[in-house]
Amino acid sequence: MTLADKPNHRLTEDGVREDLQRQPHLFMKLAQNALTVAESLRSNYFHNTAHFIALLRRAMVQASQGKRSEPILTTYPIKNAEWSALQNEVVTFIDGGVGQVQISSQVPILLRVGSYCVRTGERRLSEREQFGYYPVILGDLEGGSKERKDFIDIVRITAELLGGLAALERTPDLRVLMFHGPLVYLVGNYAGHTPFTEKDIDLFLRQYAPGSDLGQQLKEDFLKEARLDIYPKITRRPTEWISRRVFEPLSWMAFLYRRLIAVARTRRPVPIIAGVVERGSLREFSESVLLARVFRGLRNNGKENYFNELYGRSDLNSERDFLDRLGYTDTLLLAMLLQPGEYSEPWMIDKYKSLSDNIHVALPGMAGVEPVKIGRASYPPIGFPAVRGCYVHVSETTEPIRVEVFSELGDEQIVEAGRRAYLYSQLLPGYGFPVGLDIVDKYAHVPDWLTNAYSKLIRYHLGISLQQGEIRDDQMRRILIQAIYMTHRDWLFRPKS
Numbered sequence: 375m376t377l378a379d380k381p382n383h384r385l386t387e388d389g390v391r392e393d394l395q396r397q398p399h400l401f402m403k404l405a406q407n408a409l410t411v412a413e414s415l416r417s418n419y420f421h422n423t424a425h426f427i428a429l430l431r432r433a434m435v436q437a438s439q440g441k442r443s444e445p446i447l448t449t450y451p452i453k454n455a456e457w458s459a460l461q462n463e464v465v466t467f468i469d470g471g472v473g474q475v476q477i478s479s480q481v482p483i484l485l486r487v488g489s490y491c492v493r494t495g496e497r498r499l500s501e502r503e504q505f506g507y508y509p510v511i512l513g514d515l516e517g518g519s520k521e522r523k524d525f526i527d528i529v530r531i532t533a534e535l536l537g538g539l540a541a542l543e544r545t546p547d548l549r550v551l552m553f554h555g556p557l558v559y560l561v562g563n564y565a566g567h568t569p570f571t572e573k574d575i576d577l578f579l580r581q582y583a584p585g586s587d588l589g590q591q592l593k594e595d596f597l598k599e600a601r602l603d604i605y606p607k608i609t610r611r612p613t614e615w616i617s618r619r620v621f622e623p624l625s626w627m628a629f630l631y632r633r634l635i636a637v638a639r640t641r642r643p644v645p646i647i648a649g650v651v652e653r654g655s656l657r658e659f660s661e662s663v664l665l666a667r668v669f670r671g672l673r674n675n676g677k678e679n680y681f682n683e684l685y686g687r688s689d690l691n692s693e694r695d696f697l698d699r700l701g702y703t704d705t706l707l708l709a710m711l712l713q714p715g716e717y718s719e720p721w722m723i724d725k726y727k728s729l730s731d732n733i734h735v736a737l738p739g740m741a742g743v744e745p746v747k748i749g750r751a752s753y754p755p756i757g758f759p760a761v762r763g764c765y766v767h768v769s770e771t772t773e774p775i776r777v778e779v780f781s782e783l784g785d786e787q788i789v790e791a792g793r794r795a796y797l798y799s800q801l802l803p804g805y806g807f808p809v810g811l812d813i814v815d816k817y818a819h820v821p822d823w824l825t826n827a828y829s830k831l832i833r834y835h836l837g838i839s840l841q842q843g844e845i846r847d848d849q850m851r852r853i854l855i856q857a858i859y860m861t862h863r864d865w866l867f868r869p870k871s
Contacts, residue, residue: 447718457495464492487508571621631758650807654703765777771804
């Protein structure tokens with residue numbers, strides 16, 4: 375059912391207020407915003423929000439009836455969201471978990487990527503579900519800038535990509551590959567890290583392709599591209615980088631994204647590859663799509679000061695100003711505009727606007743740093759993929775989730791990914807998030823009781839080693855590996871209540 379089929383009461387301020395009172399999670403979000411906005415906005419924040427949303431709802435209905443030349447927001451119903459239409463599909467969910475074990479002033483980091491593969495409709499448990507592990511101990515890595523707080527992020531993203539690529543290559547009939555979180559992160563935030571060494575990449579690849587040459591081939595394919603195209607564009611020392619067989623983190627990530635797309639293109643039908651984000655704070659859709667149309671319409675009609683007059687301000691003159699002053703986000707606005715079972719029109723997400731023009735890095739063992747040309751002019755040839763996204767509203771009790779896909783894999787990706795994300799989320803109606811991602815999140819998570827127990831065990835072994843006058847790193851690594859590998863069912867080893 376579309377907005378035009380709903381009673382007119384929903385298009386009034388009273389209707390919006392009643393919707394907010396029926397959805398306490400939105401009411402609380404607005405209450406929090408009201409406490410953070412300027413005092414001049416605070417007293418009428420709820421009233422003005424209801425007025426603004428009612429205007430948008432009416433404009434959406436007018437556009438659907440052909441009474442507006444440009445739509446404010448186009449929404450679509452989720453179609454064919456029935457399990458019978460998706461019987462016997464193989465779906466793999468990917469997520470990474472991080473654990474920390476405090477030992478004196480040092481904090482060894484434990485990372486494990488989990489995969490949960492399920493065949494929908496299969497009644498035999500042994501055939502329906504499969505779990506996989508992908509463990510990494512960051513202390514074993516030589517490259518990367520470990521002093522940076524985002525070091526764990528580039529390792530986790532790299533490991534998740536390899537976990538997803540492994541699932542795709544090992545499962546010829548894989549229909550859906552779904553990541554917990556953005557499909558592509560805002561990679562500019564991770565520019566400037568020290569390159570990984572070949573030994574680091576071997577550690578990453580240990581679980582990617584055990585007992586085969588796929589991992590070695592993956593490395594050689596990357597280095598071939600780096601030699602011919604990538605490194606000459608981003609470093610003044612491409613020959614040295616190649617001779618030392620180092621892997622610049624963002625270039626390696628981009629290569630893995632391209633490999634995911636290339637493998638998917640060889641399958642028929644093309645697998646759906648998606649990332650799903652819950653409780654996102656993005657506001658790009660509101661700024662570049664929704665409010666861009668609103669402000670354009672106001673300017674065309676000579677009402678540039680409409681929002682200043684509505685809110686009693688003089689500084690609400692652009693889309694960004696509006697969002698900055700009022701604290702609205704994509705999920706908050708779309709939760710009040712979308713209805714359960716609808717998804718928003720897709721848009722191209724600018725994942726690379728934060729790439730800076732001049733990043734400084736240093737190779738392992740190299741004195742000093744060198745400038746690396748990482749920016750809009752250089753990164754498209756390196757091959758980060760274009761990403762398309764939309765918002766899917768699952769239920770009134772939750773905020774919309776963001777679904778991201780690779781636009782290169784076809785227009786049907788966003789429709790099919792949105793349909794499955796909605797259907798999977800129906801199994802968690804109070805949470806409104808795909809159940810498979812919830813399972814793999816718990817599976818990959820490194821629980822506190824586990825790291826606490828192993829921190830005691832590590833201290834014990836360190837104490838014995840100190841008394842004996844010897845400390846062996848390989849023993850410590852073995853203990854850490856146990857801490858993140860253990861078994862496929864960690865909850866069997868949880869503390870007794």
